[in-house]
Amino acid sequence: MGRLLTKEEWIKRNKLKNRLMSISAFVLFAVIIVSTGIFVKTLIESSNTNIASDEVVIQTLSNGIQVKVDFLSPNPYSRPQTELKKVNGIVIHYVGNPSTTAMNNRNYFESLAKKKTTSASSHFVIGLEGEVIQCIPLTEIAYASNERNADTISIECCHPDDMGKFNEATYDSLVSLVAKLCVEYDLKEDEVIRHYDVTGKKCPLYYVDHEDAWIQLKADIFDEIELVKEELENAVDATAE
Numbered sequence: 001m002g003r004l005l006t007k008e009e010w011i012k013r014n015k016l017k018n019r020l021m022s023i024s025a026f027v028l029f030a031v032i033i034v035s036t037g038i039f040v041k042t043l044i045e046s047s048n049t050n051i052a053s054d055e056v057v058i059q060t061l062s063n064g065i066q067v068k069v070d071f072l073s074p075n076p077y078s079r080p081q082t083e084l085k086k087v088n089g090i091v092i093h094y095v096g097n098p099s100t101t102a103m104n105n106r107n108y109f110e111s112l113a114k115k116k117t118t119s120a121s122s123h124f125v126i127g128l129e130g131e132v133i134q135c136i137p138l139t140e141i142a143y144a145s146n147e148r149n150a151d152t153i154s155i156e157c158c159h160p161d162d163m164g165k166f167n168e169a170t171y172d173s174l175v176s177l178v179a180k181l182c183v184e185y186d187l188k189e190d191e192v193i194r195h196y197d198v199t200g201k202k203c204p205l206y207y208v209d210h211e212d213a214w215i216q217l218k219a220d221i222f223d224e225i226e227l228v229k230e231e232l233e234n235a236v237d238a239t240a241e
Helices: 007-053 102-115 146-151 168-185 195-199 211-240
Strands: 067-069 089-094 124-126 132-134 152-157 192-194
Touching: 089 146, 089 168, 089 195, 102 124, 102 132, 124 168, 146 152, 146 195, 152 168, 168 211, 192 195, 192 211
Parallel strands: 067 132, 089 152, 089 192, 124 152
Antiparallel strands: 124 132
16 A cells, blocks of 8 residues: 555645646647637638639629529539630520520530530520529630630520520510620620621521611610619719718
């Protein structure tokens, strides 16, 4: 048996024990704080990365339509995630599949990752009820406009029949969407073009066969641009007051 400790030795031992416990608790607390900080920092950086790569510029159109964001899965056939470094124009297309919906066409682009038969996609698809789906972030290219993929935003429009003419709901959403994008990227009238103007393909069909309809469409877009700019100016003035 060891010898019995004196009162003074017991006191010293308890003080040492309490000190060691305090140090251990402090070290554990510090480890938890550091670990939590690292986790939060990683979470914030991840969140910021997603915001940057999945940029959504347009949310609500002038006709009240909400833009639905439903990005394609990254893949080599419809969303290669190649950086869109500069926007020099907007290219308007028609889907070429009468009576199909915006979601039908969005899902077709998505299916190409498995089919691997061709490459195709668009930043936006506008449906027969004016609904708008954004398929590709505006920081990435889409496979829609051949050699202009690298510097343009593409918009596919649904149509009710083989003529390819957009109905009123589709037309109104297109005018609003293009106008807002033109203001956002400071684009001029000659920078809104048809797929036809890039490759000679009859797309959007009705607006190639009927040049007057194309001229009217552009006129309506640029009338809308003036309204968008006026709204922005009024909003700035209201904020200043």
